[in-house]
Amino acid sequence: MRWLPLIFLLLTAVAVQAIENVAPFDDPAMQERYEHLVKELRCLVCQNESIADSNADLAADLRREVREMMIAGKTDAEIKAFMVDRYGEWILFRPRLLRQTWLLWFAPGILLLIGTIVAVRVVSQRARLYTDDPGDDPTGEPNA
Amino acid sequence: MIPELGHFALILAFCLALAQAGFALTGAHWNRVAWMNVARPAAAGQFVFVALSFGCLAWAFLHNDFTVAYVAQNSNSALPAPYKVAAVWGAHEGSLLLWVLVQAIWTIAVCALSRSLPHRFAARVIGVLGLVSAGFMLFALATSNAFERLVPAAVEGRDLNPILQDPALAIHPPVLYTGYVGFSVAFAFAIAAMLEGHLDSAWARWTRPWTTGAWCFLTVGIALGSWWAYYELGWGGWWFWDAVENASFMPWLAGTALIHSLAVTEKRGLFKSWTLLLAITAFSLSLLGTFLVRSGVLISVHAFASDPARGKYILLFLGTTIGIALLLYAWRAPRLKSEAGFMPVSRETFLLANNVLLIVAMALILLGTLYPLFLDYFGLVKQSVGPPYFEFVFLIPMIPLVLLLGAGMHAAWKRADASELLRFVRVPLVLALIAAVAVPWLVYGRNTVLTAVGVLAAVWVMASAWLAPISRWRQKRRLDAVPRAVMGMSLAHFGLGVFILGVTIAKSFSVEQDIPLQRAQSAHAGAYEFVFQGVEPRKGPNYEATRGTIEVRHGEDMVTILHPEKRTYLVQRNPMTESDIDASLSRDLYVALGEDVGNNAWSVRVQYKPLVRLIWLGALLMACGGLVAVSDRRYRRATVVAPEAARSLAQEA
């Protein structure tokens, strides 16, 4: 029941998007780097948005932190570490490669490997069946 | 009175659905024609009462009956009438009733269009559909009664969430549900085949149009949601890899794989058990999506207010339905062997690759979506899996898929000649390679590897898609020499290429600017200048707004004047942003109003988005292609009644 306010906030907060009230960086490269960074950090209030998109006060505060850290010359890794120290891994939309995310990051390779193995087995089995008995009907015209 | 009538009608419909399922399935099992004959009338009756029930709820909305709790929570007297109708499915209880209605519509469609199917098989299909309907109706009646009265009645309603007061979002659920529910038909066909104990090309030919039809609706439903998010949510984004969005995309991927797998089963009698599994999977993913959006298990902006009790029910339903289906599969599938063969270079191999890659993509999205839940389950540190992950991972199987697609479309069955195939597609190949390098440079002034690959894939597919119809047309110089199935396939693949082009260019070359502006100050995006000309107040039917004026210039010319708004709806009082867009196929110019930042300045977001409309145009073309393919003559051919049914009919007589 106590989560009702939070849920209400989650459902309605999408209504307003976060438009920066601060002017962009003069340096376009810095601005681009900033835009990428804030898209990678998750808003803890409007939890399905990045701090770039969220209009929550906390998101604006976190954007301010990112901006100030960039001006102070911190690297992307340092800024992300700052956030993770305070809010945990959860705040990163792109999970870091940790032991508990190995499966996540190796999954594409593993699944493709399994898929390829299965496909190769099927194709070689069917090729054998074909050469044993090509069948009467000619190789079909490709109609859908 | 009317709401009670609606409630009662739903109960009657539930009983009829049970009768439909009970008689049809037991009748098919014991070969009792009289029992099987109950199926169609029962289904028709079910539809009538479901429609009545839905109609009663709609009536309650249109007549501002705030004694009904659901109406009081989701409507308001000042709500424009069309949105009162849309409000019927604006929250959980009503959307469930909508699901039941759509299920009933598909069921009577199957009843009407299945007269040429073997009697016993058709009875089984209708019976299974009855079970699914009954399951959802039980869910609605037991946990989510839309007709519950509110005592004491509300004087005025709480209003429909303003974010839902929009034409695209109003029809998004009905279209989407038509897609989800349509996969229950393929599921029913699969169960019926497993109950029969055999599956052949004819089965595939019957199943295909239903599956493709459902797929078309799902495509449009997803596209509608994406388009709405783009113009309504104000960020210029159109896909967020949100848990519920993923939940709609996964059945789409499985459905696409299913359509292609059915092609092989129909033509060669191959991949039978795999096709069965896909049919079960596509529908399970539809049910999983329903579960995810209502249970609170995953964080999502789309979630209805989460209720673990409802979640438990859906999980039970999901578990029982799919569990039984998969056990049936384990029992029957081993016998569905085929001795047909094909060479490594053949249409079959390309379609196999298609399926593998689509299912890998679906599995990756499933893994990413559920991963936070897995970690939480094991008590490990909470992790987020968001757009950066999904965007990267999704491309891994998709790039090979679209590259293979251009050639695979034209491969011959059983044995294709690789060099012959390459020769056939040489023109699109060359076009694509040139475009990949030249177009980004010439048009937008820069290029990257990813952009080039995207353009390559898009042009490759777009050009290659038309080779088949063109070569067919050349043979006879007549348009009707191109079978609708081929035309549909080409159109759908062309649509995919258009979609890829839109995504690639929009992502690579969009320009966005957030900036506080005073009157007569301007922002730049792309080659356009956006001049802010202040704001003024405005009143709408159920909201108050602040309306901004922004002039858009291209060099010396005035292109357009845009009016973004900040609205406050009178009842729910949450601020809403209405962006304004100057749309054209070549580019969108997008402006949204932020806040009054003092000093007579407002923060404004301007965006230049090239070719972004192609994203939804491509999806629309894909759906059209599917519809064209479904209308092919061969699906309307009457079938010979299966021997056993003929024998049993003769016995009964």
Add this chain to the structure above:
Amino acid sequence: MQRFMGVLRFLLPAAVFAVLLRFLYVGLSLHPDVIPSPFIGKPAPALSLPTLHDETRTLSSTQFAGRPWLLNVWATWCVACREEHATLVEIARSKAVPMYGLDWKDDRGTALALLAQHGDPYDAVAFDAEGRVAIDWGVYGAPETFLIDADGTVVCKQIGPLDMDTWRSKFLPLISGAKKGPCT
């Protein structure tokens, strides 16, 4: 292996599905939106801010070293904070542990008025006008309550309103020494 690939593999989908169901069922009782604090079991972040009542005075966490203390993050705009206010007043009356408030991104006048009207459970209140200290503590949704032990380690965090049951079962045992280490 042949046998498996032959017949048993058809049971694989059902088996995978059963596992998935198990995860989803357990998921129904989990709270995906609650983000646990990475500070549990670690030294508390620094805190040094002007107080709410007197701008010239500074409240600093170094002053609290040597005994356990409670930090409660609240604001007048936070609806859920009203829910727990009575509980906090009661806890303060019990004098179990010093309680300090962190007034998060608030208006000084409104905050003082609220404390005057509903009671002031805090030994002192730090005024975080810009929210920087709150970020340092990993605060994301008021109200939040931290329990810091005598060594300066964060041993418990409550996200959401604090009620007497939670206070008695989770916080008190750690304060009295009946239980050790971070709360579960």
